[in-house]
Amino acid sequence: MENPLQAEHVKLGARFGAWFGATLPSAYDALEAEWTRARETAAVFDTGYHAVFELAGPDRARYLNAVTSGDVRNLTPGQGTPGLLLNPQGHILAELETFALEDRFLLISHASVAQRTFETLDKFIIMDDCVLTDVTERWASCAVEGPRAAEALATAGGVALDSLPLFGHVAANVAGVECRVLRRSHFGAPGVEILAARENIGAVWQALLGAARGAGGGAIGWDAVNALRIEARVRWFGYDFDDTVIPHEAGVESTHISYTKGCYTGQEIVERVRSRGRLNRWLSLLEFSGAAPEAGAKLLVDGKEWGHVTSAAYSPERKKAVGFGYLRREHNAVNDELQCGVETARVVESPAGAPANAFRPAACE
Secondary structure, eight states: OTTTTTTHHHTTOEEEETTTTTTEEEEEEOHHHHHHHEEEEEEEEOOEEEEEEEEEETHHHHHHHSSSSOOTOOTTTTTEEEEEEEETTEEEEEEEEEEEOOSSEEEEEGGGHHHHHHHHHTTTTSSSEEEEEOOOEEEEEEEHHHHHHHHHHHHOOOOOOOGOOOEEEEEEEETTTEEEEEESSSSSSEEEEEEGGOOOGHHHHHHHHHHHHHOOOOEEHHHHHHHHHHHTTOOOTTTTSTTTTHHHHHHHHHHHHSSSSSSOOTTHHHHHHHHHHHOOOEEEEEEESOOOOOOTTTETTOOOOOOEEEEEETTTTTTTTEEEEEGGGOSSSSSSSEEEEEEEEEEEEETOOOOOSSSSHHOOO
């Protein structure tokens, strides 16, 4: 599916790359310049990698609560929550954010697994009075995040960022376009994502970019977003967790799972791991002695493989390459060193279910 913001990015001199299976801007300027923009002002970026579904009908809350890990039963219009779609073995099929509207749920996931996600959700609708619809082609999105994002949002859309709780959302008008503003964070700073009709997203982008520039910021690409989110310990679906792992291994059990909601697909495994409290491997933060390695690079001790890298980037904050990797418990303690190609990887943070989680709620409130 063609990126509706392609022409806007070309005008800004973007260099493109593959992100979440979509073609998105990797950079407009030098990494350090974009990183500083996001850290100190307001950064605007294209988030056109989503799958978007609608779930309508009187049984929608009861049904969705029974198949996903987030607690959606008591969501009222304007509220939202993250969750996971698991298989019976507890492996992560999809990351799913649920936003409650008056008459339906808006479900946002990843286009890279859209078909599987839709088919998995749809096949369990048997006796339930609800209808699932794939509306991905109707929508496009972009985001603004950073310490001056609230200023940019107020200028562009008249929405007070502080009025929205994390995953709260509200209808708004940006540049004459009816949008939905979603409070969420991609790299731990205050921010929102704006969802609008594909044919109108260009006007929204221009308004948001102009407001960000007025606050001293501007556009950033996904090279910078990637560095920022690793620094903030934000795990990405499709990069750092997928259907090969369970939530506890990825460290997302504290943000994506409700332990009070009742039964759902995969709950038995989730509860078993929680009660026994033992993992053989988990995702850790690593620091590399050289350049950022490719995803999948092996982590070795004395020539024996003990894990692999999932994602990495140069960190302007640390002045070194950092990243995530799965390591077995035998070599997963802080300051453990492993070989990664011709370079060294050192474990810098390694609690199972790390406290710096996938959405960093404290940083966004």
